[in-house]
Amino acid sequence: MRVSVTTRALIPLAAAAMVTALTGCGSQISDPASANSTASGGSSCVDTSGSSVKVGFINSLSGTMAISENTVFDSLSLAAEEINAAGGVMGKQLQVISEDGASEPTKFAERAGKLIQQDCTAAVFGGWTSSSRKAMLPVFEANDALLFYPVQYEGLEASKNIFYTGATTNQQIIPALDYLAEQGTKSIFLVGSDYVFPRTANKIIQAYAAAHGMEVLGEEYAPLGSTEFSTIVNKVRDSKADAVFNTLNGDSNVAFFRQYKSVGLTAASMPVVSVSIAEEEVPGVGLENVEGQLTAWDYYQTLDTPANKKFVAAFKAKFGAERVTSDPMEAAYTSLYLWKAMVEKAGSFEVDKVQAAAGGVSFEAPEGTVTVDGENNHITKTPRIGKINSEGLIETVWSSPAAVEPDPFLASYDWAKDLGK
Amino acid sequence: MSTFLQSRWGVLTGFAVGAVLLLVLAPTGLSVFNLALLGKFICFAIVAVGIGLAWGRGGMLTLGQGVFFGLGAYIMAMHLKLADAFLFGGSGVPDFMSLYGSGEVPGWWEPFRSPVVTLIAVVLVPGLVALVLGLAVFKRRVKGAYFAILSQALAAAFAVFLIGQQATTGGSNGLSGFRSFFGFDLKDPSNKLMLYSIAAVVLLLAVGTSRQLMNSRFGELLIAVRDQEERVRFLGYDPATIKTVAYVIAAVMAGIAGALFVPIVGIISPADVGVIPSIAFLIGVAIGGRATLLGPVLGALSVAIAQASLSSTFPSFWVYFQGLLFVLVIGFMPGGLASLPGLVSRLRRHRAEQHPTEQRKTEPAPPRPILAPESAPPATATEVPEEASR
Numbered sequence: 001m002r003v004s005v006t007t008r009a010l011i012p013l014a015a016a017a018m019v020t021a022l023t024g025c026g027s028q029i030s031d032p033a034s035a036n037s038t039a040s041g042g043s044s045c046v047d048t049s050g051s052s053v054k055v056g057f058i059n060s061l062s063g064t065m066a067i068s069e070n071t072v073f074d075s076l077s078l079a080a081e082e083i084n085a086a087g088g089v090m091g092k093q094l095q096v097i098s099e100d101g102a103s104e105p106t107k108f109a110e111r112a113g114k115l116i117q118q119d120c121t122a123a124v125f126g127g128w129t130s131s132s133r134k135a136m137l138p139v140f141e142a143n144d145a146l147l148f149y150p151v152q153y154e155g156l157e158a159s160k161n162i163f164y165t166g167a168t169t170n171q172q173i174i175p176a177l178d179y180l181a182e183q184g185t186k187s188i189f190l191v192g193s194d195y196v197f198p199r200t201a202n203k204i205i206q207a208y209a210a211a212h213g214m215e216v217l218g219e220e221y222a223p224l225g226s227t228e229f230s231t232i233v234n235k236v237r238d239s240k241a242d243a244v245f246n247t248l249n250g251d252s253n254v255a256f257f258r259q260y261k262s263v264g265l266t267a268a269s270m271p272v273v274s275v276s277i278a279e280e281e282v283p284g285v286g287l288e289n290v291e292g293q294l295t296a297w298d299y300y301q302t303l304d305t306p307a308n309k310k311f312v313a314a315f316k317a318k319f320g321a322e323r324v325t326s327d328p329m330e331a332a333y334t335s336l337y338l339w340k341a342m343v344e345k346a347g348s349f350e351v352d353k354v355q356a357a358a359g360g361v362s363f364e365a366p367e368g369t370v371t372v373d374g375e376n377n378h379i380t381k382t383p384r385i386g387k388i389n390s391e392g393l394i395e396t397v398w399s400s401p402a403a404v405e406p407d408p409f410l411a412s413y414d415w416a417k418d419l420g421k
Numbered sequence: 422m423s424t425f426l427q428s429r430w431g432v433l434t435g436f437a438v439g440a441v442l443l444l445v446l447a448p449t450g451l452s453v454f455n456l457a458l459l460g461k462f463i464c465f466a467i468v469a470v471g472i473g474l475a476w477g478r479g480g481m482l483t484l485g486q487g488v489f490f491g492l493g494a495y496i497m498a499m500h501l502k503l504a505d506a507f508l509f510g511g512s513g514v515p516d517f518m519s520l521y522g523s524g525e526v527p528g529w530w531e532p533f534r535s536p537v538v539t540l541i542a543v544v545l546v547p548g549l550v551a552l553v554l555g556l557a558v559f560k561r562r563v564k565g566a567y568f569a570i571l572s573q574a575l576a577a578a579f580a581v582f583l584i585g586q587q588a589t590t591g592g593s594n595g596l597s598g599f600r601s602f603f604g605f606d607l608k609d610p611s612n613k614l615m616l617y618s619i620a621a622v623v624l625l626l627a628v629g630t631s632r633q634l635m636n637s638r639f640g641e642l643l644i645a646v647r648d649q650e651e652r653v654r655f656l657g658y659d660p661a662t663i664k665t666v667a668y669v670i671a672a673v674m675a676g677i678a679g680a681l682f683v684p685i686v687g688i689i690s691p692a693d694v695g696v697i698p699s700i701a702f703l704i705g706v707a708i709g710g711r712a713t714l715l716g717p718v719l720g721a722l723s724v725a726i727a728q729a730s731l732s733s734t735f736p737s738f739w740v741y742f743q744g745l746l747f748v749l750v751i752g753f754m755p756g757g758l759a760s761l762p763g764l765v766s767r768l769r770r771h772r773a774e775q776h777p778t779e780q781r782k783t784e785p786a787p788p789r790p791i792l793a794p795e796s797a798p799p800a801t802a803t804e805v806p807e808e809a810s811r
Contacts, residue, residue: 027605027606027609027611027612028604028605028606061736061737062732062736062737062739062740066736066737098733099733100732100733100736102732102736103692104690104692104693105593105594105595105597105688105690105692106595106686106688106689106690106692106693109597109686109687109688110458110461110686111733113454113457114454117452117453117454118452118454118455129593130593130594131593131594131595131690131692134594134595134597134598135594135595135597135688135690137597137598138597138598138599138600138687138688139687141598142600142607142608156520194584194585195584195587195592195593196521196587196592196593196594199521199587199592200521223581223584224584224593
């Protein structure tokens with residue numbers, strides 16, 4: 001009896017609460033045609049009246065990606081320090097607000113929202129995994145803010161709110177295949193982690209191979225973080241392929257290369273081209289396991305350019321002589337300078353003005369001169385194939401004759417017509 | 422004080438205070454961003470209410486609530502994706518499918534085009550999965566650590582399955598980029614307020630439901646099953662049915678929370694439904710006090726708030742802090758923080774009287790310990806291994 005009385009009293013209360021909830025209804029999308037023209041969300045709250053301007057860094061400082069993303073955070077910090085020492089951006093000192101993405105896409109989306117709405121930053125730099133970028137993209141588009149993403153990725157994307165300073169597929173994967181073809185490679189074996197980047201990369205490789213008379217002898221995936229590779233490695237050995245194309249990520253590389261070596265495969269007998277192993281990862285994977293193997297990137301610490309010598313020296317001076325620099329770190333460092341150049345060209349921190357000014361902006365980066373493509377917000381890059389040397393650094397063994405224009409949707413390649421449709 | 426809280430009027434007053442706090446004070450005092458954040462925490466709190474019922478009252482250590490949360494969330498996300506594709510794309514095919522998949526909507530997505538089917542499925546699918554699972558598990562008298570391991574394995578398998586389906590579930594990217602919610606523009610701040618308010622009302626309803634259940638004959642039976650399952654069976658009740666009902670209710674609450682999470686947060690990915698988030702759901706409940714009515718809610722809310730404010734200042738420190746707090750609570754305060762006032766007052770009485778024998782006489786023994794912190798179970802240590810060894 002007592003229970004039912006309380007129940008009866010609770011129902012009207014709940015109903016009242018529900019009514020309160022529904023009074024807050026806002027605009028409704030009724031007409032699909034007008035929906036696209038809906039004005040972008042909340043107006044910018046960026047404060048540029050003082051002597052400083054806020055920028056946001058968003059990296060995984062905890063979780064599985066922390067080991068990689070901390071290095072990007074370090075090189076972003078170096079760039080901010082250098083820019084401030086040289087007088088800031090349009091006379092304003094950069095005030096960095098750093099957020100932790102915690103290796104979770106949802107956290108990235110939430111923290112990006114905070115950097116834009118709460119902290120009112122003029123631009124945000126960071127992200128690593130494709131899932132973190134995909135999670136942040138709608139946040140930046142809805143708030144009409146800017147993200148600078150510094151890591152090579154799987155392409156098939158061009159948001160006006162994101163500047164991609166890492167390589168897209170035609171600046172990393174296709175040049176690597178061109179190199180293999182040049183070396184007389186007739187057959188390859190594909191090994192990758194099971195997520196969007198390897199799957200998309202391998203789709204492109206399959207199409208390339210079909211068009212160039214190269215034979216793909218196998219395509220194997222391991223779950224992210226997997227360390228059991230004996231089956232895959234045996235398949236690779238039995239296939240007698242000319243080369244292996246490796247899109248494994250993180251810890252899996254350690255197990256893969258160890259078992260690769262243990263079944264008697266070497267860089268001389270069957271070279272492995274990796275797209276996710278940079279200077280930073282070599283000690284983790286074990287130099288003895290990967291020495292002599294190939295990598296495909298656009299930047300190596302050993303590059304002999306004046307800008308790179310300055311960058312490497314400044315980085316080692318700030319973070320220690322034992323530290324190394326890698327492609328994503330260089331792309332992050334470059335991204336902050338590119339934003340500075342865009343703002344200065346636009347004469348404003350406002351997002352639409354920066355976007356309008358972005359096309360054609362260039363910077364003397366450690367990897368060479370890079371120029372922003374105003375059409376797709378990517379930058380020109382020079383693809384380079386490297387070989388891991390006995391010191392754990394990577395030496396360039398082949399380099400594209402000229403910087404390659406970004407083509408995220410591979411529109412200029414006939415054989416890629418059926419991809420990403 | 423505690424007798425007032427247990428009385429009918431006490432409950433109604435508490436309910437009204439909660440409603441005013443959540444529906445009036447929070448929306449006026451918080452920025453749009455912080456309100457959305459609170460909305461997300463409220464979703465976790467709704468899951469926590471269910472866990473409080475299943476684990477705190479029913480003794481089922483559910484380490485896999487992420488599965489039900491994920492089912493509700495993915496169903497809602499699929500509907501929002503399809504609705505957006507229809508509203509904005511024209512083709513009716515979600516963007517990621519044309520990028521990574523065949524460019525065609527798979528058959529099992531089709532039912533979720535309908536808003537009505539979606540709303541029903543959000544409740545029904547997690548409920549049915551929990552029903553089948555509960556009957557299969559509890560009828561076979563699987564309990565304790567075995568049940569915990571099973572539920573955790575399920576969460577792991579669910580996340581792995583989602584990651585593998587790049588073309589149909591978005592893989593590790595998950596589903597994101599929602600622009601409308603049943604026709605309402607998600608960019609509009611007043612719609613964000615509406616979503617928050619719905620979540621807050623659902624939380625109040627969940628707490629109300631949980632309170633009524635705890636106070637009913639079913640609630641008494643649930644506790645009896647937790648404490649002495651065999652005796653309940655000898656008395657002629659079927660413990661499996663009782664446990665399954667509590668498990669299904671917890672699953673439905675998690676499913677609804679997941680469905681609310683999607684439009685509020687704007688993304689759902691396998692990282693939100695796997696083992697780690699499933700355990701994270703539990704931590705707030707344990708810290709707050711799992712056997713009480715409000716302990717799980719307040720615990721989940723305060724852990725989430727603490728995490729949001731501390732983790733950006735001390736990124737890697739937070740994980741250790743959370744772990745330490747969990748160990749301390751399980752080890753030294755199995756009743757959670759809700760048992761703190763009880764412990765303090767007992768200590769005070771103890772000191773004042775100086776006579777431990779008399780103190781035992783004056784200690785009140787509430788017949789229906791609902792809000793009373795003393796009703797917390799003695800310790801997990803005595804609970805889980807004992808059951809597991811059977």
